Amino acid sequence: xxxxxxxxxxxxxxxxxxxxxxxxxxxxxxxxxxxxxxxxxxxxxxxxxxxxxxxxxxxxxxxxxxxxxxxxxxxxxxxxxxxxxxxxxxxxxxxxxxxxxxxxxxxxxxxxxxxxxxxxxxxxxxxxxxxxxxxxxxxxxxxxxxxxxxxxxxxxxxxxxxxxxxxxxxxxxxxxxxxxxxxxxxxxxxxxxxxxxxxxxxxxxxxxxxxxxxxxxxxxxxxxxxxxxxxxxxxxxxxxxxxxxxxxxxxxxxxxxxxxxxxxxxxxxxxxxxxxxxxxxxxxxxxxxxxxxxxxxxxxxxxxxxxxxxxxxxxxxxxxxxxxxxxxxxxxxxxxxxxxxxxxxxxxxxxxxxxxx
Numbered sequence: 001x002x003x004x005x006x007x008x009x010x011x012x013x014x015x016x017x018x019x020x021x022x023x024x025x026x027x028x029x030x031x032x033x034x035x036x037x038x039x040x041x042x043x044x045x046x047x048x049x050x051x052x053x054x055x056x057x058x059x060x061x062x063x064x065x066x067x068x069x070x071x072x073x074x075x076x077x078x079x080x081x082x083x084x085x086x087x088x089x090x091x092x093x094x095x096x097x098x099x100x101x102x103x104x105x106x107x108x109x110x111x112x113x114x115x116x117x118x119x120x121x122x123x124x125x126x127x128x129x130x131x132x133x134x135x136x137x138x139x140x141x142x143x144x145x146x147x148x149x150x151x152x153x154x155x156x157x158x159x160x161x162x163x164x165x166x167x168x169x170x171x172x173x174x175x176x177x178x179x180x181x182x183x184x185x186x187x188x189x190x191x192x193x194x195x196x197x198x199x200x201x202x203x204x205x206x207x208x209x210x211x212x213x214x215x216x217x218x219x220x221x222x223x224x225x226x227x228x229x230x231x232x233x234x235x236x237x238x239x240x241x242x243x244x245x246x247x248x249x250x251x252x253x254x255x256x257x258x259x260x261x262x263x264x265x266x267x268x269x270x271x272x273x274x275x276x277x278x279x280x281x282x283x284x285x286x287x288x289x290x291x292x293x294x295x296x297x298x299x300x301x302x303x304x305x306x307x308x309x310x311x312x313x314x315x316x317x318x319x320x321x322x323x324x325x326x327x328x329x330x331x332x333x334x335x336x337x338x339x340x341x342x343x344x345x346x347x348x349x350x351x352x353x354x355x356x357x
Contacts, residue, residue, distance in 0.1 A: 027351035040089035044096020047165035111223035118278035131335030132238035156206030170205030178208035
């Protein structure tokens, strides 16, 4: 099958994909039920005419640094051998977007390109009824139209996640068919030998329990790490897990827990390290100060804290400035009510659902 035929096939699949809507049809969650290649292609086709695709800088980087290309190709060859479904999703997405496959695969390796930026703030609490709740600001580089929500069907069951043209599935918030709920925070890190964190985050998307998530997290060594905030309603468990090149580091939610974009677990406070020019430590301290004023917390209270902003991005929790980095959406999970809510800020849309959708 030629590349043109594959791209046409992706567009055809996109027209036939199922749509799941709430009653007010405010946010659509698209069902992706194909093979890994087809699901990637469906995702890429969706964004192809909705987003201004910017990869010229990636192509230039590849031209200027051929050794980095060899490093990327080696990593992708390993991925194809070890987890071929992720490789198939990647080339499918490239074909759906109409992007050269090698260029798109380089985009999946921020560590090789030495790119990364602070994003996301998460609050988790233990409720009086021993359930757990979570509120999460998903911050990222704003590109008009570069946000969708999908339910991806895999051999490990389905999961609902946010989708973007420049990341694999599962690189953000996620609700698994089992009921597991989790969010991810980028953590500033220096590069190490290992697989792209994007694929490490994709790998844990199939986890149906906290123990399964930990096992999957240890199966890949990330080139740079990340933080996972996870709730397993089935066993009344709430944990925050830092996945790093030297292992995984966990903390239970005893009352409340805050995480932003720097490593904390097993480190002294004077060893916290945020990205130069970022405000991760400020956001962490500001949210902690607000949370310590109370002994019980509601989703509405946590959401109110995450709403706080100033005119200066460096002293703001909610990012709604003219800078590229913005709060794209908020995800809230109320464990007492078993209710999830997405609030998308580009168009002011919402989606609310009960567990077991």
